[in-house]
Amino acid sequence: MSQDTGSKPVVGVPDAAAPAALFVADVVEGAGDEAKAGDSVEVQYAGFNWSNGKEFDASWNRGAQPFAVEPLGSAPVIQGWNDGLVGAQVGDRRLIVIPPHLGYGAAGAGGVIGPNETLVFVVDVVSINGKS
Template identity: 60%
Template sequence: MIIAGLLAMGAAACGDAGDEASGGGPCDVKVSTDTKVKPEITIPDCEKPTVLGTKDIVEGSGAAAKAGDAVGVNYTGISWSTKKQFDSSWAAGRQPYVVKPLGQASVIEGWNKGLVGAKKGGRRLLVIPAAQGYGAQGRQPNIGPNETLVFVVDVVSINGQ
């Protein structure tokens, strides 16, 4: 199982009001909005981002996740350069992954940072540059060196709630 860390990509407004959301520009990742099913993710053909980014595709409700919380999530991870999925908790029989304690969990830096502020029921896009992911070594066989990672993370619980 591959888990990754996340942080802020920008707070651009969603451009599409239908079943897909994006930042509205030509280089924005597009993500489906139905949190009951595995997300559909489209990565554009453009230069990969170099800063950590987060964006709420679907805003959750209730208290926002903060450092120290246990955050249960379903996720799908895709490599920017190959546009191929390398991991997903949506696979049959898998349970949501619990990130704990948020901020110091045994996940990549991008997740520890990028999940702060997420709310239960929300779907968050995380675009993680290599420096906050797996760096120059990558994580073979599925994540190459210096790979930017795209995660769509659905928050299913915060502190067991």
């Protein structure tokens, strides 16, 4: 995976069983204060299905406009994002693998995420509480 946080990431999903628990790893480590519950975190992201490696969504495809996750911990996003961004720092490129129970579960989403799909996100942290 590219470490260039200035460009859209490309992800290869391993030919292995998906993890049953949330997996978080920083591919690029940022600096500064860590994001905590209640913070506003702006990110760039790309999301992929574990089952086939296909991209289903990316902020990079919409003019690379950052997406706000706020308030962290109870933001109106899937729980895997609320949990997976805690502790992130500005400049992080964070890999977040989200099991179905922290994603869209048995319902899937929008015809592009199947039922019980594990999700793979690469998330670049642009700012926390307006500080980049």
